[in-house]
Amino acid sequence: xxxxxxxxxxxxxxxxxxxxxxxxxxxxxxxxxxxxxxxxxxxxxxxxxxxxxxxxxxxxxxxxxxxxxxxxxxxxxxxxxxxxxxxxxxxxxxxxxxxxxxxxxxxxxxxxxxxxxxxxxxxxxxxxxxxxxxxxxxxxxxxxxxxxxxxxxxxxxxxxxxxxxxxxxxxxxxxxxxxxxxxxxxxxxxxxxxxxxxxxxxxxxxxxxxxxxxxxxxxxxxxxxxxxxxxxxxxxxxxxxxxxxxxxxxxxxxxxxxxxxxxxxxxxxxxxxxxxxxxxxxxxxxxxxxxxxxxxxxxxxxxxxxxxxxxxxxxxxxxxxxxxxxxxxxxxxxxxxxx
Amino acid sequence: xxxxxxxxxxxxxxxxxxxxxxxxxxxxxxxxxxxxxxxxxxxxxxxxxxxxxxxxxxxxxxxxxxxxxxxxxxxxxxxxxxxxxxxxxxxxxxxxxxxxxxxxxxxxxxxxxxxxxxxxxxxxxxxxxxxxxxxxxxxxxxxxxxxxxxxxxxxxxxxxxxxxxxxxxxxxxxxxxx
Amino acid sequence: xxxxxxxxxxxxxxxxxxxxxxxxxxxxxxxxxxxxxxxxxxxxxxxxxxxxxxxxxxxxxxxxxxxxxxxxxxxxxxxxxxxxxxxxxxxxxxxxxxxxxxxxxxxxxxxxxxxxxxxxxxxxxxxxxxxxxxxxxxxxxxxxxxxxxxxxxxxxxxxxxxxxxxxxxxxxxxxxxxxxxxxxxxxxxxxxxxxxxxxxxxxxxxxxxxxxxxxxxxxxxxxxxxxxxxxxxxxxxxxxxxxxxxxxxxxxxxxxxxxxxxxxxxxxxxxxxxxxxxxxxxxxxxxxxxxxxxxxxxxxxxxxxxxxxxxxxxxxxxxxxxxxxxxxxxxxxxxxxxxxxxxxxxxxxxxxxxxxxxxxxxxxxxxxxxxxxxxxxxxxxxxxxxxxxxxxxxxxxxxxxxxxxxxxxxxxxxxxxxxxxxxxxxxxxxxxxxxxxxxxxxxxxxxxxxxx
Numbered sequence: 001x002x003x004x005x006x007x008x009x010x011x012x013x014x015x016x017x018x019x020x021x022x023x024x025x026x027x028x029x030x031x032x033x034x035x036x037x038x039x040x041x042x043x044x045x046x047x048x049x050x051x052x053x054x055x056x057x058x059x060x061x062x063x064x065x066x067x068x069x070x071x072x073x074x075x076x077x078x079x080x081x082x083x084x085x086x087x088x089x090x091x092x093x094x095x096x097x098x099x100x101x102x103x104x105x106x107x108x109x110x111x112x113x114x115x116x117x118x119x120x121x122x123x124x125x126x127x128x129x130x131x132x133x134x135x136x137x138x139x140x141x142x143x144x145x146x147x148x149x150x151x152x153x154x155x156x157x158x159x160x161x162x163x164x165x166x167x168x169x170x171x172x173x174x175x176x177x178x179x180x181x182x183x184x185x186x187x188x189x190x191x192x193x194x195x196x197x198x199x200x201x202x203x204x205x206x207x208x209x210x211x212x213x214x215x216x217x218x219x220x221x222x223x224x225x226x227x228x229x230x231x232x233x234x235x236x237x238x239x240x241x242x243x244x245x246x247x248x249x250x251x252x253x254x255x256x257x258x259x260x261x262x263x264x265x266x267x268x269x270x271x272x273x274x275x276x277x278x279x280x281x282x283x284x285x286x287x288x289x290x291x292x293x294x295x296x297x298x299x300x301x302x303x304x305x306x307x308x309x310x311x312x313x314x315x316x317x318x319x320x321x322x323x324x325x326x327x328x329x330x331x332x333x334x335x336x337x338x339x
Numbered sequence: 340x341x342x343x344x345x346x347x348x349x350x351x352x353x354x355x356x357x358x359x360x361x362x363x364x365x366x367x368x369x370x371x372x373x374x375x376x377x378x379x380x381x382x383x384x385x386x387x388x389x390x391x392x393x394x395x396x397x398x399x400x401x402x403x404x405x406x407x408x409x410x411x412x413x414x415x416x417x418x419x420x421x422x423x424x425x426x427x428x429x430x431x432x433x434x435x436x437x438x439x440x441x442x443x444x445x446x447x448x449x450x451x452x453x454x455x456x457x458x459x460x461x462x463x464x465x466x467x468x469x470x471x472x473x474x475x476x477x478x479x480x481x482x483x484x485x486x487x488x489x490x491x492x493x494x495x496x497x498x499x500x501x502x503x504x505x506x507x508x509x510x511x512x513x514x515x516x517x
Numbered sequence: 518x519x520x521x522x523x524x525x526x527x528x529x530x531x532x533x534x535x536x537x538x539x540x541x542x543x544x545x546x547x548x549x550x551x552x553x554x555x556x557x558x559x560x561x562x563x564x565x566x567x568x569x570x571x572x573x574x575x576x577x578x579x580x581x582x583x584x585x586x587x588x589x590x591x592x593x594x595x596x597x598x599x600x601x602x603x604x605x606x607x608x609x610x611x612x613x614x615x616x617x618x619x620x621x622x623x624x625x626x627x628x629x630x631x632x633x634x635x636x637x638x639x640x641x642x643x644x645x646x647x648x649x650x651x652x653x654x655x656x657x658x659x660x661x662x663x664x665x666x667x668x669x670x671x672x673x674x675x676x677x678x679x680x681x682x683x684x685x686x687x688x689x690x691x692x693x694x695x696x697x698x699x700x701x702x703x704x705x706x707x708x709x710x711x712x713x714x715x716x717x718x719x720x721x722x723x724x725x726x727x728x729x730x731x732x733x734x735x736x737x738x739x740x741x742x743x744x745x746x747x748x749x750x751x752x753x754x755x756x757x758x759x760x761x762x763x764x765x766x767x768x769x770x771x772x773x774x775x776x777x778x779x780x781x782x783x784x785x786x787x788x789x790x791x792x793x794x795x796x797x798x799x800x801x802x803x804x805x806x807x808x809x810x811x812x813x814x815x816x817x818x819x820x821x822x823x824x825x826x827x828x829x830x831x832x833x834x835x836x837x838x839x840x841x842x843x844x845x846x847x848x849x850x851x852x853x854x855x856x857x858x859x860x861x862x863x864x865x866x867x868x869x870x871x872x873x874x875x876x877x878x879x880x881x882x883x884x885x886x887x888x889x890x891x892x893x894x895x896x897x898x899x900x901x902x903x904x905x906x907x908x909x910x911x912x913x914x915x916x917x918x919x920x921x922x923x924x925x926x927x928x929x930x931x932x933x934x935x936x937x938x939x940x941x942x943x944x945x946x947x948x949x950x951x952x953x954x955x956x957x958x959x960x961x962x963x964x965x966x967x968x969x
Contacts, residue, residue, distance in 0.1 A: 040421070043421060043422075044421060044422045046422075046423075046424055047406060047408075047409075047421075047422030047423050047424050047425075048422060049424075050424040050425055050426075051409065051425075054458065054459070055458075055459075056458040056459070058458065059409035059410060059455075059458070060409070060410055060454070061408070061409040061410070061411075089409070108854070108855060109855065109856065110854050110855065128856070130856035130857065130858045130859065131726055131727035131728050131810070131856075131857065131858075132726065132727075132728070132809065132810030132856055132857045132858075133856045135808075135809050135810045136810065136854070136855070136856055139808065140854070151727070152727050152728075152858075153727040154726055154727025154728075155727065189727060192725075192727060215724040217719075217720050217721045217723075217724050328422070331409075331422070
């Protein structure tokens with residue numbers, strides 16, 4: 001295949017028609033999901049969730065389909081979640097990790113993708129440390145559906161969908177809620193996808209953290225943002241108490257130790273003092289405020305242990321819902337696109 | 340579009356009453372019975388049937404909802420129906436299940452429903468109650484209780500409307516123009 | 518391949534734009550023996566018999582364009598471009614003189630390498646090639662190269678382009694040492710401790726795409742340094758590929774204070790922004806975001822925002838920026854079929870430069886006259902007086918001429934490029950303005966859509 005043709009392909013668009021979920025080929029980010037589509041996913045996830053709670057967690061829906069998880073970043077939880085989701089639906093799930101594979105021998109991402117496609121796979125679930133990696137595959141692979149399981153600091157759409165589902169499940173709605181995301185927003189793909197998701201569903205998103213860990217252009221916007229840019233409606237607040245006032249949902253993000261080494265923070269101690277989410281600081285939040293975390297937890301850093309395991313926390317529920325959401329996406333993508 | 344009404348609301352009411360009596364007669368009462376409706380309209384019919392059974396027999400007959408989309412064998416690419424939750428409130432192990440659906444056509448939906456039920460337990464028996472049997476079976480499946488038998492041609496569309504979903508009770512045959 | 522020709526050619530009826538002499542009139546140009554015999558209103562009697570007539574009514578004729586910043590990749594990267602292919606691309610783009618950067622392998626840091634370039638250009642090049650020599654040995658940024666040897670061998674400037682001269686003291690010494698050679702030092706301004714792992718302009722688009730950003734300060738901090746060093750040493754500094762709004766006032770103030778600083782800007786920084794990284798900005802159809810992370814947009818300095826584009830356009834229009842340079846950076850396409858982080862930086866520019874630059878004229882930001890000046894007289898002035906003869910149509914000067922149609926619309930198809938580098942984000946875009954013919958020393962090297 002001519003490389004130039006590869007670049008010039010009017011490559012398969014994300015959504016073939018505005019037919020919503022059943023016409024979608026890839027799940028790369030939530031930026032191209034309509035509100036209607038998001039609701040469709042949440043609804044299907046409810047049905048899938050019921051299957052998860054049966055004695056026999058198996059339905060034949062994806063029998064004969066092949067799903068490959070291609071993870072260039074170590075991850076146990078997310079990979080397991082996708083694997084379980086696929087297997088419950090009776091798909092054959094094959095796990096590929098970068099280490100010990102051809103990737104180490106220098107095979108390019110694109111060639112790996114083309115090879116996998118040539119094996120007749122239906123869906124590739126990819127996690128990669130570079131933002132945009134799933135887009136490279138989506139542009140050049142025309143026979144598989146791509147699900148983004150996290151690319152660099154860009155997006156983690158399945159996480160955002162499960163977060164939306166968890167909130168809707170507990171609070172019954174999404175519109176008008178005040179959702180506060182606390183922590184290292186700058187480096188968080190979870191935050192980015194959640195901004196898209198919650199903003200599209202009519203919630204008010206507030207970002208809170210140290211200035212060095214908030215995106216500069218959101219802190220000091222210059223110029224007029226595009227109309228459809230949910231980033232434009234997001235508020236930013238460096239003072240945690242102000243941010244938590246009236247909050248319905250508080251999402252704490254994982255703070256990596258490298259941030260201190262990278263000079264973004266003077267010390268963990270200062271971060272904990274100013275931004276750790278604890279019961280005490282929820283005084284002015286909504287009494288039914290729910291606590292979320294994408295995991296894995298750094299207990300005692302971004303969130304106190306008591307809060308993480310207490311009654312307000314839905315962290316475990318998020319994990320369960322993650323499987324249901326991923327089942328819903330695998331089901332709809334396998335039926336709707338690809339081969 | 341030439342519509343042909345097959346059943347009106349009174350026909351449906353009478354058919355469901357008669358079917359309920361047949362079920363009780365065949366099973367000698369309502370013991371160990373559970374009525375399972377197949378999404379979507381089968382669920383509403385099952386509710387009505389169960390309340391008939393409860394009224395006639397005097398004891399509560401449990402009702403369950405079954406979504407069979409995850410068990411279908413005829414899902415084409417590009418057709419992914421919505422998944423609704425399956426709710427089976429009692430153990431079906433050893434019970435007599437009466438599956439309920441609105442129309443019996445190829446039989447594939449019923450086959451999928453039986454597969455689904457298997458994942459919940461091993462019933463003593465599975466019986467099938469149908470509002471309308473339109474023929475053209477592709478599998479060796481037959482209904483135990485039938486509201487009405489109506490021969491149709493395969494290109495005809497049978498439209499079932501129920502108060503719970505469509506505002507009126509009616510069964511009609513609709514010929515769709517090419 | 519550049520030889521004298523005794524052909525006599527009459528270029529008939531174009532609008533002749535010769536900014537150096539203040540000429541902008543419809544007329545004819547008569548060429549013989551590789552030189553311009555006459556230009557302007559030529560009387561019928563002065564036209565010799567048997568001369569070849571090239572109809573150019575409705576077109577524009579000017580001195581062939583001069584590109585003071587391009588990458589020919591030879592030696593060492595012949596799979597990206599060769600001197601042969603690069604000069605053919607230059608001809609198609611209307612450039613009759615190009616200056617090639619020394620970031621080859623081996624780099625051009627000694628006279629043998631300079632001679633290699635010149636020999637290859639003589640053997641296979643079809644336009645004039647002027648090598649630029651390294652500032653430091655091996656481009657390592659540690660020791661000064663043998664600048665005098667390089668100057669004698671024929672380099673027209675010094676640069677470590679691809680890399681900055683990071684050590685301020687070394688830059689000071691370079692400026693001082695080269696000051697009596699009369700050649701400029703072109704600096705690729707990039708403060709690496711600020712740019713870190715950045716791959717595109719810092720800003721809204723980078724945040725949305727989750728790509729590490731390169732703030733404007735990365736370039737401006739080093740530019741300010743270089744201006745100060747130029748003032749200190751009286752050396753000649755030329756600032757390469759300006760891309761930020763803040764760089765324009767820096768250059769302007771330096772000028773006002775009498776410091777000899779010159780500056781260039783690339784066509785892409787005058788016309789497209791970081792929004793293009795989101796994909797789908799050219800004629801390709803888009804439904805949804807699949808085309809995001811288009812590595813064809815990856816370039817250093819990065820594409821920036823509209824504010825920056827506007828300031829650079831203004832700076833070029835008012836003369837603060839001396840000239841347009843292409844920074845033609847061809848890459849083999851397969852190297853771009855990777856993630857944005859992994860992709861090499863660079864755009865293949867020679868063949869789209871005019872079409873892009875003319876957007877400024879069509880948009881009313883500057884006159885055609887001024888644009889031609891920035892592509893001929895401007896670059897010549899940066900290089901020095903000895904280049905004046907290559908940027909004028911005065912009778913007696915060498916016949917390096919470009920004939921172009923500023924209104925001809927065409928769709929960019931990299932498959933048609935003469936350059937081996939097909940890497941351009943403008944693929945599929947419609948440009949207005951294209952070269953019709955290019956003449957070097959009295960001989961057409963490009964006409965009728967083909968290299969001669």
